[in-house]
Amino acid sequence: xxxxxxxxxxxxxxxxxxxxxxxxxxxxxxxxxxxxxxxxxxxxxxxxxxxxxxxxxxxxxxxxxxxxxxxxxxxxxxxxxxxxxxxxxxxxxxxxxxxxxxxxxxxxxxxxxxxxxxxxxxxxxxxxxxxxxxxxxxxxxxxxxxxxxxxxxxxxxxxxxxxxxxxxxxxxxxxxxxxxxxxxxxxxxxxxxxxxxxxxxxxxxxxxxxxxxxxxxxxxxxxxxxxxxxxxxxxxxxxxxxxxxxxxxxxxxxxxxxxxxxxxxxxxxxxxxxxxxxxxxxxxxxxxxxxxxxxxxxxxxxxxxxxxxxxxxxxxxxxxxxxxxxxxxxxxxxxxxxxxxxxxxxxxxxxxxxxxxxxxxxxxxxxxxxxxxxxxxxxxxxxxxxxxxxxxxxxxxxxxxxxxxxxxxxxxxxxxxxxxxxxxxxxxxxxxxxxxxxxxxxxxxxxxxxxxxxxxxxxxxxxxxxxxxxxxxxxxxxxxxxxxxxxxxxxxxxxxxxxxxxxxxxxxxxxxxxxxxxxxxxxxxxxxxxxxxxxxxxxxxxxxxxxxxxxxxxxxxxxxxxxxxxxxxxxxxxxxxxxxxxxxxxxxxxxxxxxxxxxxxxxxxxxxxxxxxxxxxxxxxx
Numbered sequence: 001x002x003x004x005x006x007x008x009x010x011x012x013x014x015x016x017x018x019x020x021x022x023x024x025x026x027x028x029x030x031x032x033x034x035x036x037x038x039x040x041x042x043x044x045x046x047x048x049x050x051x052x053x054x055x056x057x058x059x060x061x062x063x064x065x066x067x068x069x070x071x072x073x074x075x076x077x078x079x080x081x082x083x084x085x086x087x088x089x090x091x092x093x094x095x096x097x098x099x100x101x102x103x104x105x106x107x108x109x110x111x112x113x114x115x116x117x118x119x120x121x122x123x124x125x126x127x128x129x130x131x132x133x134x135x136x137x138x139x140x141x142x143x144x145x146x147x148x149x150x151x152x153x154x155x156x157x158x159x160x161x162x163x164x165x166x167x168x169x170x171x172x173x174x175x176x177x178x179x180x181x182x183x184x185x186x187x188x189x190x191x192x193x194x195x196x197x198x199x200x201x202x203x204x205x206x207x208x209x210x211x212x213x214x215x216x217x218x219x220x221x222x223x224x225x226x227x228x229x230x231x232x233x234x235x236x237x238x239x240x241x242x243x244x245x246x247x248x249x250x251x252x253x254x255x256x257x258x259x260x261x262x263x264x265x266x267x268x269x270x271x272x273x274x275x276x277x278x279x280x281x282x283x284x285x286x287x288x289x290x291x292x293x294x295x296x297x298x299x300x301x302x303x304x305x306x307x308x309x310x311x312x313x314x315x316x317x318x319x320x321x322x323x324x325x326x327x328x329x330x331x332x333x334x335x336x337x338x339x340x341x342x343x344x345x346x347x348x349x350x351x352x353x354x355x356x357x358x359x360x361x362x363x364x365x366x367x368x369x370x371x372x373x374x375x376x377x378x379x380x381x382x383x384x385x386x387x388x389x390x391x392x393x394x395x396x397x398x399x400x401x402x403x404x405x406x407x408x409x410x411x412x413x414x415x416x417x418x419x420x421x422x423x424x425x426x427x428x429x430x431x432x433x434x435x436x437x438x439x440x441x442x443x444x445x446x447x448x449x450x451x452x453x454x455x456x457x458x459x460x461x462x463x464x465x466x467x468x469x470x471x472x473x474x475x476x477x478x479x480x481x482x483x484x485x486x487x488x489x490x491x492x493x494x495x496x497x498x499x500x501x502x503x504x505x506x507x508x509x510x511x512x513x514x515x516x517x518x519x520x521x522x523x524x525x526x527x528x529x530x531x532x533x534x535x536x537x538x539x540x541x542x543x544x545x546x547x548x549x550x551x552x553x554x555x556x557x558x559x560x561x562x563x564x565x566x567x568x569x570x571x572x573x574x575x576x577x578x579x580x581x582x583x584x585x586x587x588x589x590x591x592x593x594x595x596x597x598x599x600x601x602x603x604x605x606x607x608x609x610x611x612x613x614x615x616x617x618x619x620x621x622x
Contacts, residue, residue, distance in 0.1 A: 081138060081139055081140045082138055082139065083139065083140075084132070084135050084136075084139040084140070086138075086139075087135070087136045087137070087138040087139040088104065088114050088136060088139075090136075090138065091106055091107065091108040091165075092106075092107040092108070092165070093105060093106055093107060093114070094107065094168055094173065094174060094180050094182075095173035095174065096112075096114075096115070096173065096174045096175075096198065097173045097174070097175050098174075098175060098176055098198050098199075098200060099118075099119075099176075099200050099201075100117065100118060100119050100200070100201055100202060100336060100337075101115055101116065101117055101118065101133075101198075101202060101335070101336060102115075102116050102118050102130075103115040103116055103134065105174065105180070105182075105196065106136060107165055107166045107167070107168065107182065108162075108163065108164070108165050108166075109146065109160075109161070109162040109163065109164060110146075110147070110148075110160070110164070110166045110182050110184075110194055111136070111144045111145065111146050111162070112134065112144060112145045112146075112196075112204065112333065112335070113134050113135065113136040113137070113142070113143075113144030113145075114134055114135070114136055115132075115133045115134035115335055116130045116131065116132050116133065117130055117131040117132075117133060117283070117336055117337055118130050119337075120282075120337055120484075120487075121488070124488050124490075124496045124497050131283065131337075133283055133285065133335060133336070134285075134335065137162070137229075140230075141229065141230050141232070142227070142228070142229040142230075143227070143228045143229070143285075144226075144227060145204075145224070145225070145226050145227075145285065145287075145333050145335065146162070146224070146225050146226075146227065147194070147206050147208060147222075147223070147224045147225075147331065148160060148208065148222075148223060149192075149208065149210060149220040149221065149222055149223065149329075150220065150221040150223050150315065151218070151219070151220055151221075152218075152219040152220070152221070152318065155218060155219065157186070157188065157190060157218050157220075158186040158187065158188055158190070159186070159220075160184050160186070160192055164184055165184075166182040166183060166184045166192075166194070167182065167183050167184070168180060168181070168182055168183075169181040169182070169183050169193075174196060174197075174198055175198070176198055176199055176200045179195055179196060179197035179198075180195070180196055181193060181194065181195045181196075182194045182195075182196070188214055189212060189213045189214020189215065190210060190211070190212055190213075190214060190218065191210070191211045191213070192208070192209070192210055193208070193209040193210075193211075194206065194207070194208050194209075195207045195209075201336065201342050202334055202335055202336025202337065202342060203288075203332060203333070203334055203355065204332065204333040204334075204335065205330070205331075205332050206224075206330065206331050206332070206333065207328065207329075207330045208222065208328065208329045208330070209326055209327070209328050210321055210326065210327045210328075211321075211325075211326045212321040212322065212323055212324065212325055212326070212327075213323075213324065214323065215323065216323070217320055217321060217322050217323060217325075218320070218321050219318050219319070219320045219321075220318065220319055220321065220327060221315045221316060221317070221318045221319075222315070222316040222319070222329030222331075223313060223314065223315050223316070224287045224289070224313065224314060224331050224333075225287075225311055225312065225313035225314075226277055226278055226285050226286075226287060226311065226312050226313070227309060227310070227311045228278055228309065228310045228311070229307055229308075229309045229310075230307060230308060230309075231258050231308050231310075232258075232280065234257075234258070234280075234281075235281055237481070239369075239371060239478060239481065239482075240281060240369055240481060240482055241255045241257070241279065241369045242257065242258075242279060242280055242281060243255065243256055243257040243258050243260070243261065243278070243279065243310075244256040244257075244258075244261055244276070244277075244278055244279075244299045244310065244312055245276070245277060245278070245279045245284075245286075245366075245367065246274060246275055246276030246277065246286075246297065246299075246312065247274060247275055247276075247361075247362045247363045247364070247366060248269045248271040248274040248276065248295075248297055249269075249271030249272050249273050249274045249362070250271065251269050251271060251274075253363065253366055254267075254269070254276075254299070256299050258301070258308075258310060261299050261300070261301040261310065262301045262308070264299075264301070265300065265301060265302075266298060266299065266300040266301070267298065267299050267300075268296065268297065268298045269295075269296075269297045269298070270294075270295070270296055270297075271294075271295050271297055272291075272292065272293070272294050272295070273291045273292070273362045274289070274295055274297060274314075274362060275287060275288045275289070275361060275362065275364060276297055276299070276312045276314065277312055277334070277367075278310065278312060279338070279367060279369075281482070282337060282338055282484040282487055283336065283337055283338065284334065284335075284336070284338050284367055285333070285334065285335045286333070286334040286335075286364075286367060287312065287313075287314065287331060287332075287333060288331065288332040288333065288334055288355075288359065288361060288364075289314065289316065289331045289332070290330060290331070291359075291360055291361065291362065293316050293317075294316065294317050295314040295315070295316060296314060296315045297312070297313070297314040298311075298312070298313055298314070299311070299312055300312075300313075316329060332359070334355065334367075337484050338367055338368050338483075338484055339484055339485065340352060340354070340368065340381065340385070340483060340485060341354060342354050342355065343355060343356060343364060343365055343367050343368055344356030344357055344358075344364060344365045345365050345368075345378060345381075345382070346363065346365040347378045347379070347382065350379075350382050351378070351382055368482060368483065369482050370478070370482070371478055371482075373471070373474065373475065373478070376471055376472075376474070376475040377475045377478045377479055380401070380472070380475040380476055380478075380479050381479045381483060381485075383397075383401045383404065384397045384398065384401055384479065385397075385485065387400045387401065388485075393489075393490070393491065393492075394485070394486060394489040394491075394498055394576065395489075395490070395491030395492065395495065395498060395576065395579060398476070398498070398576050398579060398580050398583075399579070399580075399583050401476075402580055402583050402584050402587065403587070405472050406584075406587050406591070413591065414591075414595060426451055426452075429451055430448060430451070433447050433448060433451075473577070473580075473581070476576070476577055476580055477573070477574070477577050480498060480499050480574040480576045480577055481499065481574065486498055486499040486574075486576065487499050489576075491575070491576070491579065494531070495532070495575050495579075497575070498574060498575050498576035498579075499574050499575075499576065500574060500575060501528055501530065501571065501572050501573065501574065501575060502528075502530025502531060502532045502533060502571070502575045502578065503530065504530040504531045505517065505518075505527070505528060505529060505530060506529040506530070506534065507527050507529060510531070528571050528572050529567070529568065529571045530571060530575075530578075532575055532578045532579055532582065533567050533568075533570055533571040533578050534567065535582045536566075536567065536570060536578050536579075536581050536582035536585065537563045537564065537566065537567030538563075539581075539582045539585035539586050539589070540562070540563040540566055540567075540581075540585050541563040542585070542589055543585050543588055543589050543592075544559045544562065544563060546589055546592055546593065
């Protein structure tokens with residue numbers, strides 16, 4: 001049983017590594033981030049086209065280059081930040097009303113800087129506040145999108161900036177059926193018009209027109225940017241990207257965490273057919289220019305006073321607007337929840353197309369972090385979503401997908417369990433070998449392998465069910481963790497959110513004691529032991545007790561402690577994942593028991609349970 005013992009030891013050591021990583025790396029990192037956010041003072045900041053020509057190379061054009069290739073100068077302000085509501089009320093605005101988002105456009109700067117996602121709440125309580133995505137400058141956490149034009153170097157044309165107050169042509173709110181048009185005249189012959197439209201989901205379409213009735217031609221560069229002030233709180237897990245993101249033509253997927261872009265300061269790309277933005281775990285904001293547009297795209301991080309600002313932006317090729325002529329530029333903005341049905345999923349013949357297909361974007365589905373094992377996580381999500389559309393409950397979907405996976409791997413698992421059953425049938429022969437060669441381990445191994453060969457037993461067959469379960473376990477964990485479809489998805493009873501840990505706790509007697517043991521130093525994180533993790537541990541214990549007691553004391557000890565270790569290790573995992581593991585263990589016990597009976601091997605589950613209790617009773621009597 002050396003191979004089996006080594007496998008079990010490897011699993012235990014892996015578990016200890018995970019626990020050590022969680023304690024020595026992940027928890028300190030999260031605490032460090034919290035401390036940094038508390039210590040960081042926020043100040044009012046604004047953004048305007050840059051005046052420094054040294055940031056990037058000039059566009060490849062015969063016309064004079066703009067004063068900077070990227071529109072980004074952040075100015076600090078000594079004014080203390082005000083509440084988000086006060087910042088919104090400080091200037092004139094155009095209201096945004098749509099089925100999924102609500103907010104307003106600031107006429108000062110013509111920014112989209114006030115946006116809430118009305119279909120998503122901060123907690124599982126449906127009366128809790130909606131998720132806030134954008135906030136204006138002057139508030140505690142500014143986050144906004146800005147569009148416009150940058151004048152070429154040497155131009156004296158007066159351009160609208162963040163302090164320019166635009167006028168609305170006509171009246172009414174921005175709704176899916178009613179675009180709004182904003183207007184600004186610079187007094188020198190240039191008239192700027194911006195038409196903003198929104199669909200029924202999260203897509204804004206922005207069209208900028210410039211009419212020149214002045215006395216000289218003017219060369220302008222269209223730009224767009226997304227700016228975020230202050231480092232946001234992130235999950236801090238390596239399996240999820242949060243930060244600056246884009247698929248930039250031939251450069252492919254470019255992901256920069258906040259820490260990485262802080263170190264790089266700024267990175268630039270000259271691309272065609274790209275998109276870029278900033279992503280959170282469930283929400284994102286992305287610029288979607290025309291797929292044929294040539295872009296000078298940039299990610300940047302700047303420290304202004306005590307405030308760290310992050311920005312993704314781009315410049316398009318210049319346009320020379322003749323006297324009496326008009327220049328035009330169009331772009332799109334995604335600002336909302338990363339719903340798979342909206343973003344789209346790129347998988348052969350399956351899945352919703354979303355914006356990815358509708359707008360013919362370049363791998364926009366990668367806005368959702370499917371990971372390197374996307375060929376497993378994507379079909380896992382599609383299977384869960386398929387059953388959800390029938391039953392309306394992702395918990396039921398998890399149970400049915402588990403059965404489906406069991407059916408897919410049924411032939412392989414049957415061979416594995418059949419081999420394990422044969423191994424149980426030769427246990428008396430193996431025990432006799434130890435008695436015959438008590439001091440000759442090499443001879444024991446040789447004779448043991450002869451028995452395996454004669455009985456056609458694969459000694460590592462018992463590892464196969466576990467090996468098959470690992471990729472399924474990982475893919476389900478990934479789907480539960482990154483897809484918003486699982487956020488706040490309820491099961492039955494006390495499970496209100498399958499993407500969060502079981503809220504009950506053994507150490508509070510399931511709510512009878514009013515204290516939080518998870519806040520205790522050092523070991524508090526491991527004291528979140530809910531009902532479903534306990535159920536999972538019991539099913540794993542049953543699964544181990546289905547097998548005969550190992551003769552080796554070390555192996556016996558490992559089998560005895562492994563269910564308990566896994567119970568505590570998985571207690572902080574999403575409830576949906578723990579439910580899957582418990583259900584999978586139950587199906588495995590049933591499947592293995594059936595195969596053992598078919599192979600004429602006695603099912604020793606109840607005998608092992610009885611012997612455990614009766615042996616303890618006998619020991620106490622002696």
